[in-house]
Amino acid sequence: MSDPVIGRRALLRGAGGLAALAALPSLAACGTGASRASAGGKGTGKTVIIRNSGGAYGEALQQAIYTPFTKETGIGVKATNLQGTQMLAQMKQGRPQFDLIDNSMQEYVKWESSNVLEKLDFDRIKSFKAAKLPMNMITEYSVAKSFYASVMAYRTDAFGGKKPGTWADFWDAKAFKGSRSMCNPDADLPELEFALLADGVPLDKLYPLDVDRAFRVMTRIRSDVKKFWDSGPLPGVLLSREEVTMSTVWHGRLDQLIKQGTPLAYQLDGARRQSQGLAIPKGAANQDAAYQLIDYSLRPEVQAALAKIYPSNPVVKSAYDKLSEKERAGLAGAPEYFDKGFDVDVNWWLTHEAAVTDRWLEWARG
Numbered sequence: 001m002s003d004p005v006i007g008r009r010a011l012l013r014g015a016g017g018l019a020a021l022a023a024l025p026s027l028a029a030c031g032t033g034a035s036r037a038s039a040g041g042k043g044t045g046k047t048v049i050i051r052n053s054g055g056a057y058g059e060a061l062q063q064a065i066y067t068p069f070t071k072e073t074g075i076g077v078k079a080t081n082l083q084g085t086q087m088l089a090q091m092k093q094g095r096p097q098f099d100l101i102d103n104s105m106q107e108y109v110k111w112e113s114s115n116v117l118e119k120l121d122f123d124r125i126k127s128f129k130a131a132k133l134p135m136n137m138i139t140e141y142s143v144a145k146s147f148y149a150s151v152m153a154y155r156t157d158a159f160g161g162k163k164p165g166t167w168a169d170f171w172d173a174k175a176f177k178g179s180r181s182m183c184n185p186d187a188d189l190p191e192l193e194f195a196l197l198a199d200g201v202p203l204d205k206l207y208p209l210d211v212d213r214a215f216r217v218m219t220r221i222r223s224d225v226k227k228f229w230d231s232g233p234l235p236g237v238l239l240s241r242e243e244v245t246m247s248t249v250w251h252g253r254l255d256q257l258i259k260q261g262t263p264l265a266y267q268l269d270g271a272r273r274q275s276q277g278l279a280i281p282k283g284a285a286n287q288d289a290a291y292q293l294i295d296y297s298l299r300p301e302v303q304a305a306l307a308k309i310y311p312s313n314p315v316v317k318s319a320y321d322k323l324s325e326k327e328r329a330g331l332a333g334a335p336e337y338f339d340k341g342f343d344v345d346v347n348w349w350l351t352h353e354a355a356v357t358d359r360w361l362e363w364a365r366g
Helices: 055-073 084-092 105-114 167-171 192-198 211-224 234-240 255-259 287-297 300-309 317-322 325-329 346-365
Strands: 047-051 076-080 100-104 143-155 180-183 225-229 246-250 264-279
Touching: 047 287, 055 076, 055 287, 055 300, 084 100, 084 105, 100 105, 100 287, 105 264, 105 346, 143 234, 143 287, 143 300, 167 192, 167 211, 167 264, 180 234, 192 211, 192 264, 211 225, 211 346, 225 234, 234 246, 234 255, 234 264, 255 264, 264 287, 287 300, 300 317
Parallel strands: 047 076, 047 100, 180 225, 180 246
Antiparallel strands: 100 264, 143 246, 143 264
């Protein structure tokens, strides 16, 4: 999945899918399999190979996690950018060429039936108890380390000083004029939740999704949707060119445009959260080193370090205490925003994704 917020759907489909968290994301395709080794360290001669999605996300992981991990432990880190299908094929053969996986939590749930992941021994993750992760970010085989959020973005110069505040405003093309953009299932899960929130469904009553109601609501806005985006950068392109006035987007994807002065902003109410996590493949050659890297990644100061250089939301709440107010303002997971969003129901989507996607494709064709 390119970075967790780029091409995330590439990991969800077939042995690869959500992304983005791909992240996120996604959703840019996953990398080529080239490896990078972290420098420095105490010279132990040990190396852990981790699969991540590369790109800007991979570089941020190198800077914030892998390099300082090596300096502290002496364990080298190599990153490989295998696609989901490649990973699954290696694991099914019992010969994974990697010791640790950085991928969407939804993907791990999909793989459980294939019996390709190690059950985690959480006693070997020293930072786990102090992390106090919510139960929906933990499985027997994986543990979340960050999450991304899908949110609303808009042009601040488009509505005469008015600011859209809810998904109902996104659906109100009379009060907030202009074309919209929403995601294509090639990028992320169909955005049914946003339609239901626009129609008045409370955050805590979204699941199980009322699919018929969601598509009725989506039909009300269909003529205003100019483009369905299929890559992380596209919403920013459409907004900056004024081809649309509002778009769904992976939070953080517009940060550079905003810093450059483009009149754009996010609305975080109704943010849809999806988790990115770590898992160990069966047959990993360096299992002990993999556990040490998981342990290191869940430290609050390490989570905060990553968030400072990449729009990755820490899953460890205490990490936000190590961020400035300005830094937290760019994170949908910060305490001041968290209760305004919701977590994707992974099990619901695993059961219904294929049918919903088929229906979405028919709906989008009009």
